Amino acid sequence: MRNSAKITAALLAAGALTLGLTACGSGNDGASSSAGHDGPLVVAASPTPHAEILNYVKDHLAKKAGLDLEVKEFTDYVTPNTATEDGSVDANYFQNQPYLDDFNTKRGTHIVPVVTVHLEPLGLYSHKVKETDALKSGATVAVPNDTVNEARALKLLAANGLITLKAGVGSEATPRDISENPRNLTFKEVEAAQTPRSLDDVDAAVVNGNYAISAGLEPAKDALVLESAKNNPYGNFLAVKEGNEKDPRVVKLAGLLTSPEVRKFIEDTYQGSVIPSF
Known part of the structure; x- marks a missing residue:
């Protein structure tokens, strides 16, 4: 699990970027993995259900919205945040607010939520x-x-x-x-x-x-x-490094992740095991 990641076939084919898959790899002064706001939006995600939801967006909604989306899967709860902090990826989708608050405090990172998408009951x-x-x-x-x-x-x-x-x-x-x-x-x-x-x-x-x-x-x-979903503080959200909340690509993805189409996908696919939070 430690620092493990698998690169999607689309990312390999595109050869769009080379990532140092380390939990704390820095050295690019927080620069985005895609040049400015013009390249593809690279999002780190846990395989299930986060990457599955993102891949639904990529396959069915992103092109029409003018969003070039790439999904990068990680199986641990550390690397997505450190990669977002150092600019290896543009955003992540895997965590809840209490976890992020604890992570930022202990690691000195500057990750902020953009939009809450779903709850995975413990x-x-x-x-x-x-x-x-x-x-x-x-x-x-x-x-x-x-x-x-x-x-x-x-x-x-x-x-x-x-x-x-x-x-x-x-x-x-x-x-x-x-x-x-x-x-x-x-x-x-x-x-x-x-x-x-x-x-x-x-x-x-x-x-x-x-x-x-x-x-x-x-x-x-x-x-x-x-867990009950009522008043539950553990909804999972799209997150970015502070200052990138208004990146037009991030704004587009936030809108797509909270669309009626994604709600239906979550409800139909996970049958109550994952619950939309919007």
Whole structure:
């Protein structure tokens, strides 16, 4: 997962740019990967569902709107932001506001949201039980190890009565902030992308929606418990480096990503496992 990326066939064929696929590769003073605002808009995205949604836009909507769009896939949660910061890509689409706030603070980056597109409900999954009541005392639950998603996972468990968190804990909650653990659950912290793979080794795992879908899980059907979409702060958005919000290409893409056509594509394709946020 570390610094991994796969270049789309279209990008290879075009030979439009050469990227140093490192998490912190800088050295171009934040210059855009495409000269000025005239070249193709290169967007970094998680494969599912972000790149799938972007590729729908590319194949069905972009040409008519006069947008030259290139999609670059990454499987980690670091490189899309660092590549956007250093100008290796023009924008990214993979994250939510609490994650971005934490990332900018810790990494000194200057990434800002442009438009929120969808929500991927976080879910608790298991290969060993079919309902939360069947989780035995001392069961092991895998949770994402990044700050925001771990807190989000613990809040999901708390909302469903499995644990109680200390009053006032926010987006940095860890297992140390659990005040009541009636089932004496044990928590295994793993990289978010590895949580689906951990299901054979633990009793249950809290999995981000995109990784669940990539692993063949159907959140709307397979999750033991699932986040509510109501008043949910974890909508995923298109993001750019600060100062690039009004790039005409970015404005065009923002409009397309929140179009009726994209809403229908999301609803038809993901059947409630990904929810439009517009």
